[in-house]
Amino acid sequence: MGEDNLINIQTWKEWNKLLNFCHLIICPRKNNNLKLNQILKKWIQKNKITNINLLKKSASGYIFFSKINCINISSTVIRNMYYQNQNEKNLVPQKVLNYIKKHNLYQDPS
Incomplete structure (x- = not known):
């Protein structure tokens, strides 16, 4: 998911349950300043990892910010x-x- 989608993830239905089913790998976007509210910041900090190998240890629950x-x-x-x-x-x-x-x-759609 791009950082731009992460900023708006709280508009998704039951967004806070998403990590019960998968990991999120966040891809950087050019010229994107992450402007997050406190609830989203806390959710990210609680689930953020910096070691990509942890993604293999469980099927869900983590947020990893990619540098690709x-x-x-x-x-x-x-x-x-x-x-x-x-x-x-x-x-x-x-x-x-x-x-x-x-x-x-x-x-x-036409």
């Missing part, structure tokens, strides 16, 4: 490319594209 270079592209752009039959294969693994097609996850 992320592609500056949104899921909306990828969906639009998909609708227009443009080549999104460089952005999405083939297995994921196959799953999207098989389960009809992206339906053309």
Whole structure:
């Protein structure tokens, strides 16, 4: 998840239960200043890890801030490319594209 989504995670339904089901790996975004309220800051600090190997120790419960270079592209752009039959294969693994097609996850809004 990009840092920009983390800032808005409290708008998600039952966001505070998310770590019961998975880890969050947060990718940095360019020019993004994390402006977090106190509740979100405390939640992050409580669950944040700096050792990536801890992600393998359990199936859920941690927040890890990655230092990788992320592609500056949104899921909306990828969906639009998909609708227009443009080549999104460089952005999405083939297995994921196959799953999207098989389960009809992206339906053309037009």
